[in-house]
Amino acid sequence: MKDLQTSQQAKIGCADSSREAHVEGRRLANCAHGEMCRVHKIAGDSECRLRLLEIGFTRGTRIRVVKDAPLKDPLEIRVKGFNVALRKALARDILVDQDLEEE
Amino acid sequence: MSDGEITIALAGNPNSGKTTIFNALTGAHQHVGNWPGVTVEKKEGHATRDGKRIHIVDLPGTYSLRAAGLDEQIARDFLLDGSVDAVVCVADASNLERNLYLAVQIMEMGVRVILDLNMIDVAARRGIEINTQRLSELLGIPVIVTNGAKGQGVSELLDAIVKTTAVPLERPTSLPVTYPSDFEDRIRVIEEYLQASKADLGKLPTRWLAIKLLERDAGIETRVKDIVQLNGLAKEIAASRERLQKTYGESVEHTLAGFRYGLISGVMKQIAQTDVEEQVYLSEKIDKILTHRLLGPLLLLVILYAMFQFTFTGSEPLVNGLKSLFDWLGDAASEIIPEGALRSLVKSGIIDGVGAVLAFTPVIALLFVGIAIAEDSGYLARIAFMVDRVLRPFGLHGSSILALIVSGGIAGGCAVPGIMATRTMREPKERLVTILVTPLFNCGAKLPVYALLTAAFFKDYKADILLLLTLFSWVMALLAAKLISSTVLPSPPTPFILELPPYHVPTLRGILMHAWERVWMYLKKAGTIILAISIIMWALMTFPSLPAEEKAVFENQLAALETQSADSSAGGGEDKAQEATKELQEAREAIEKKMKSAQLRHTIAGRIGVALEYVFKPMDFDWRTNIALFGGMAAKEVVVSTLGTAYSLGQVDPEESESLAERLQDDPSWNPVKALSLTIFVMLYAPCIASLVVMRKETGSWRWPAFAVAYSTAAAYGLALCVSEVGFLLT
Numbered sequence: 001m002k003d004l005q006t007s008q009q010a011k012i013g014c015a016d017s018s019r020e021a022h023v024e025g026r027r028l029a030n031c032a033h034g035e036m037c038r039v040h041k042i043a044g045d046s047e048c049r050l051r052l053l054e055i056g057f058t059r060g061t062r063i064r065v066v067k068d069a070p071l072k073d074p075l076e077i078r079v080k081g082f083n084v085a086l087r088k089a090l091a092r093d094i095l096v097d098q099d100l101e102e103e
Numbered sequence: 104m105s106d107g108e109i110t111i112a113l114a115g116n117p118n119s120g121k122t123t124i125f126n127a128l129t130g131a132h133q134h135v136g137n138w139p140g141v142t143v144e145k146k147e148g149h150a151t152r153d154g155k156r157i158h159i160v161d162l163p164g165t166y167s168l169r170a171a172g173l174d175e176q177i178a179r180d181f182l183l184d185g186s187v188d189a190v191v192c193v194a195d196a197s198n199l200e201r202n203l204y205l206a207v208q209i210m211e212m213g214v215r216v217i218l219d220l221n222m223i224d225v226a227a228r229r230g231i232e233i234n235t236q237r238l239s240e241l242l243g244i245p246v247i248v249t250n251g252a253k254g255q256g257v258s259e260l261l262d263a264i265v266k267t268t269a270v271p272l273e274r275p276t277s278l279p280v281t282y283p284s285d286f287e288d289r290i291r292v293i294e295e296y297l298q299a300s301k302a303d304l305g306k307l308p309t310r311w312l313a314i315k316l317l318e319r320d321a322g323i324e325t326r327v328k329d330i331v332q333l334n335g336l337a338k339e340i341a342a343s344r345e346r347l348q349k350t351y352g353e354s355v356e357h358t359l360a361g362f363r364y365g366l367i368s369g370v371m372k373q374i375a376q377t378d379v380e381e382q383v384y385l386s387e388k389i390d391k392i393l394t395h396r397l398l399g400p401l402l403l404l405v406i407l408y409a410m411f412q413f414t415f416t417g418s419e420p421l422v423n424g425l426k427s428l429f430d431w432l433g434d435a436a437s438e439i440i441p442e443g444a445l446r447s448l449v450k451s452g453i454i455d456g457v458g459a460v461l462a463f464t465p466v467i468a469l470l471f472v473g474i475a476i477a478e479d480s481g482y483l484a485r486i487a488f489m490v491d492r493v494l495r496p497f498g499l500h501g502s503s504i505l506a507l508i509v510s511g512g513i514a515g516g517c518a519v520p521g522i523m524a525t526r527t528m529r530e531p532k533e534r535l536v537t538i539l540v541t542p543l544f545n546c547g548a549k550l551p552v553y554a555l556l557t558a559a560f561f562k563d564y565k566a567d568i569l570l571l572l573t574l575f576s577w578v579m580a581l582l583a584a585k586l587i588s589s590t591v592l593p594s595p596p597t598p599f600i601l602e603l604p605p606y607h608v609p610t611l612r613g614i615l616m617h618a619w620e621r622v623w624m625y626l627k628k629a630g631t632i633i634l635a636i637s638i639i640m641w642a643l644m645t646f647p648s649l650p651a652e653e654k655a656v657f658e659n660q661l662a663a664l665e666t667q668s669a670d671s672s673a674g675g676g677e678d679k680a681q682e683a684t685k686e687l688q689e690a691r692e693a694i695e696k697k698m699k700s701a702q703l704r705h706t707i708a709g710r711i712g713v714a715l716e717y718v719f720k721p722m723d724f725d726w727r728t729n730i731a732l733f734g735g736m737a738a739k740e741v742v743v744s745t746l747g748t749a750y751s752l753g754q755v756d757p758e759e760s761e762s763l764a765e766r767l768q769d770d771p772s773w774n775p776v777k778a779l780s781l782t783i784f785v786m787l788y789a790p791c792i793a794s795l796v797v798m799r800k801e802t803g804s805w806r807w808p809a810f811a812v813a814y815s816t817a818a819a820y821g822l823a824l825c826v827s828e829v830g831f832l833l834t
Contacts, residue, residue, distance in 0.1 A: 046354065048598050053360040054167040055600060056201045066387060070396045071492035076603060081198045085488045085601040
């Protein structure tokens with residue numbers, strides 16, 4: 001999937017990764033619902049990255065997009081055995097790999 | 104440890120069931136206060152075990168101890184201050200990996216830690232098995248299994264507390280987390296600097312300090328600022344950070360967080376049967392309906408409306424009961440105390456003031472019963488999840504919605520419980536914005552004012568006007584939120600990370616304790632100030648009394664009336680006599696009401712009202728309106744009754760204001776434009792004293808209530824002026 005929205009996200013609080021659009025891997029915000037994937041890297045500013053790390057978005061962690069809110073934003077993500085809602089802008093900063101175990 | 108008393112801190116993630124453990128440990132022996140200097144609440148309690156008194160402090164729920172947010176800072180400062188004998192870390196057993204992250208951080212601080220695996224029943228239901236024995240060995244700390252909701256394991260937890268604190272604390276030799284050698288080398292070097300400085304570090308363990316300095320933790324850097332700057336340590340830290348960052352390709356704090364999680368997943372592999380993660384849990388199934396794209400918002404509307412009805416309609420009998428009780432007390436007081444200033448003080452100052460304070464309590468109690476159910480069940484987080492997208496553009500947060508609705512987003516609410524409802528918000532900026540806009544909504548006390556003015560000038564459009572006013576208040580509140588969050592508070596929004604905890608059935612005990620806490624806090628903290636201010640307002644609207652010569656004019660009129668009636672009733676039948684008495688009575692009352700109006704104009708408040716005529720000239724508000732608006736700052740329902748007195752109609756009951764409506768209709772100085780302009784002004788101007796006091800309580804300073812008064816009154820004036828100017832052009 002392509003990073004269609006990267007150019008318009010820089011304005012929103014935590015999301016400041018427009019310059020990193022070339023980074024490999026897909027963005028969590030673009031994953032299909034119910035899809036399993038693994039955290040590859042978190043872009044964006046240091047404070048947001050640390051917060052995500054602290055609640056368990058460490059490299060290699062298996063995560064799953066559960067669903068989105070009725071207005072398509074925020075997203076519900078399952079990580080390390082609990083469910084957390086993230087705004088899409090923040091979810092765009094989370095780069096993921098395909099979960100190989102599933103294939 | 105102070106003479107046999109043990110001090111325990113209760114730490115844990117949000118949603119780890121920490122509160123149920125706290126309640127189970129302390130029972131009724133608890134009280135709520137605030138952490139020094141901040142508005143985050145501090146719960147303390149005590150328990151007794153083997154003759155030892157255990158003092159238990161409930162720390163705010165946090166995911167980490169990096170002092171990024173206020174909650175984390177409070178938790179960490181308390182642990183650092185060294186008065187704690189041990190920390191009980193409450194962990195959700197069904198969610199252990201993330202919960203251990205906090206436990207490991209606390210262990211790194213070098214304090215005694217007891218790990219409490221809570222909600223073990225939920226874990227069991229999910230097929231998670233935990234080898235607690237092995238966990239205890241691996242971490243080197245006692246591990247107790249509890250089910251807080253049922254009180255299971257609490258006794259064992261108390262035993263563990265007594266046992267652990269009985270042995271003297273040695274610095275742990277086996278470190279909870281060992282980092283790769285290049286990290287350990289740097290940590291050791293910094294430790295040496297710290298030791299060499301011979302500064303008094305209190306109880307701060309040097310290893311932990313060194314790690315925090317390496318992470319460039321702002322809170323710790325300021326604590327040991329002098330040492331860092333003195334002996335080249337700052338340079339050493341900067342160099343170490345740069346080197347480590349080069350090696351690991353990530354900043355030190357990120358790498359360290361990764362290591363901690365690495366250690367934890369290592370532990371998890373040995374103690375828990377993992378990878379049950381991906382079965383679809385009941386909560387996700389429930390959410391298929393509750394946060395469904397169409398059904399979700401629909402159900403949300405129904406639930407919010409039900410909560411609103413429950414709070415306000417449900418509390419009505421109690422509020423009315425309290426009102427009659429205080430009316431009765433007031434009447435009783437007037438019979439006992441002779442007429443004069445004292446009677447007026449007791450009746451209109453004290454009894455009415457206490458009545459006004461207490462009138463809020465049933466509302467607050469029921470609202471917090473509703474909120475506790477929504478919060479403890481897990482639904483509150485789903486509300487925030489669904490509404491966030493709508494409120495975000497205005498600088499608000501999904502969880503603001505509750506406060507907005509309660510404050511009068513549905514007409515008839517109240518800003519006092521609304522402001523208190525923001526306590527469920529963890530985001531400081533969004534919470535402040537929400538608090539500041541709540542008074543703009545149409546609270547129950549403004550409705551009688553609207554009813555009066557609509558009855559007088561827009562009789563045929565009653566329902567439409569209320570709907571329009573509700574929509575208008577939403578527009579104003581959202582606009583104000585947008586303006587405030589982008590100008591006055593321009594910091595970036597708090598990152599939105601909202602946990603959606605599994606649904607569960609709340610306990611009755613938890614709900615009742617929650618509601619009681621809120622009511623008690625309101626009575627204790629806000630009640631006293633509100634009472635004091637109502638007495639001041641009473642004084643302003645009573646003194647100085649009418650000078651003797653002016654009073655004499657009215658008394659002469661009364662006397663003249665008596666003699667006149669005595670003359671006329673001299674000859675005539677019984678019917679005539681009765682009619683005459685009635686007429687006499689009415690004439691007497693008319694004069695008395697005129698006297699009251701003159702008296703009101705003579706008071707300080709009256710003079711302020713007269714002076715304000717200059718300010719409100721463009722809108723044509725005369726002294727009667729101004730004094731009513733002034734009185735309305737105490738409580739908006741006062742507007743109608745004060746207008747009644749000022750228009751010589753006596754005290755008008757806000758619920759039955761027909762006579763006043765007719766009076767205004769007939770008054771040539773009133774017209775629909777003026778009525779509309781006053782309506783807008785009343786909707787927006789200065790929040791009432793009760794909500795200002797609660798605002799002060801919740802924001803921690805008088806700065807924000809002052810700001811709220813200034814901006815809302817300015818907006819009210821501007822818009823009322825617009826209405827009257829446009830209206831003038833059109834008519």
